[in-house]
Amino acid sequence: MSQEYGIIMLKPDGIVQGIEEILLKRIRNENLTVVYTNKVILTEQQVLENFTSPFDKYNYARYLTSGEIKAYLIRGENAGHKLRLIKFKIRADYGYSSKNMRNLIHNSDSGTEYYKQFKLFFQELDPLLHSSYADMYINKAQYNENLFSLLIKLEEKSSISWIGIIYDKYDLILDIKRFYQKERNIGIILGIRNSFVIKGQNVKLIGYFPKSFQQLPASLYDNNFPEASSFINYVKKLGGIVILDFLPVIGINVDLLKMLKKLGVTGVHVFDSRRSLREVESIEDVVENEAKLTFSGGSGVLKPGSLSIGKYEFDSTFKLLVK
Structure with missing residues (x-):
């Protein structure tokens, strides 16, 4: 993998x-x-x-x-x-x-640029079969009862090694357990998303849990997380990491990112088809060089597996979760 x-x-x-x-x-x-x-x-x-x-x-x-x-x-x-x-x-x-x-x-570059330039140079090829390493932004709400079928398809018809599945509420995730009933060639990291008001704007944070979690922790059901800090501390206590979800480029600034880093956020969802290449480039500079955070990204609104990050970026952000 x-x-x-x-x-x-x-x-x-x-x-x-x-x-x-x-x-x-x-x-x-x-x-x-x-x-x-x-x-x-x-x-x-x-x-x-x-x-x-x-x-x-x-x-x-x-x-x-x-x-x-x-x-x-x-x-x-x-x-x-x-x-x-x-x-x-x-x-x-x-x-x-x-x-x-x-x-x-x-x-x-990994993510958005690879996605666009692959389509430019190799239009006759299937992007799912020629992807980068990890798609860390698959929204479970888009698939509902078809999640198991999606996992099988990604394993059989894509070159992806890891995926991140994001939930907006507590779920028993029976499809994940069913998928792992036999040895697989693709790894799954589960994430839960929550919304908060930080510095006067609505932002979403994604808590990703270690790969050993084949279902979301049941304690999520009993927690309301009134503040971003309580959510971040909860996820980190369970061995997870927290990523800033997609935010329009106008809402991303150094002060916000430095505050999130101080609270314990690890990285930022940078690579996304909703951003232009110039937006990605400007965000990368602020995230990496000024806020000292790492990168994440994935298909989001696209077909799962279409947009992914490389192993280098994956290891920089998610390595602790897959040990």
């Missing part, structure tokens, strides 16, 4: 400089496998819709459309993070960095 997919791409100047063999050698050295390739010329509209850049977006679009690019779909353990390191090393070898617009090579 450790394979995942990632995307790395030679930009037009990478094609011209002929660095493909260097890239492929580094991929092999990391025990990764090239599954599919696609060589295309992008349109400016495709670049504007599926890429972000710290440079002027129109200049960047003209750069990426100045010639052919080649995208590689890669499979292997921790593929997403390994491809990111390969990208940085190749750029450095040629004297480039993220400060240069023309810098040879790109890799898709």
Whole structure:
């Protein structure tokens, strides 16, 4: 349960400089496998819709459309993070960095960017069979009596290794116990969601419990959790972690995140199809660099398994739950 997919791409100047063999050698050295390739010329509209850049977006679009690019779909353990390191090393070898617009090579970040760029480059492939590592945002309320069937489908027809199933109220979760009656290739982490008013705005927090919990703790039924702190302390006492649920980008600020971190929140639901790539990028910077929190994400309103996070991000946030 450790394979995942990632995307790395030679930009037009990478094609011209002929660095493909260097890239492929580094991929092999990391025990990764090239599954599919696609060589295309992008349109400016495709670049504007599926890429972000710290440079002027129109200049960047003209750069990426100045010639052919080649995208590689890669499979292997921790593929997403390994491809990111390969990208940085190749750029450095040629004297480039993220400060240069023309810098040879790109890799898709986990979550939203991978979801969008997979659809752009590999339209003929099933995203469920070529996903990242974990979809931590499957809303149980959307499936009701069909949850068991959903679990079977994800195990048989997706490459997901872990899923997070979120509940809005106490539930006996008989489908989970039924699913685990035999050995499975997919792990399940259960979450319970509660709403609170914090700093004058309505926010939702998700408490995720250790993988050993095949049902929600019955004590949830007897707790009202009038304050966010009581909910966070309850979840952590049972060995769990708490994540800030989806919040529109306008509601996310450093003061709120630092307060939540002080209360014991571990991370933020960042990767979500309801966010644009620019919103994701801006939130990532605040969450990681200023608030010192970790990332989570998942399919949410999409088909389960469609949008997922890599093993690197999963381990950074949820590792304590799967020991």
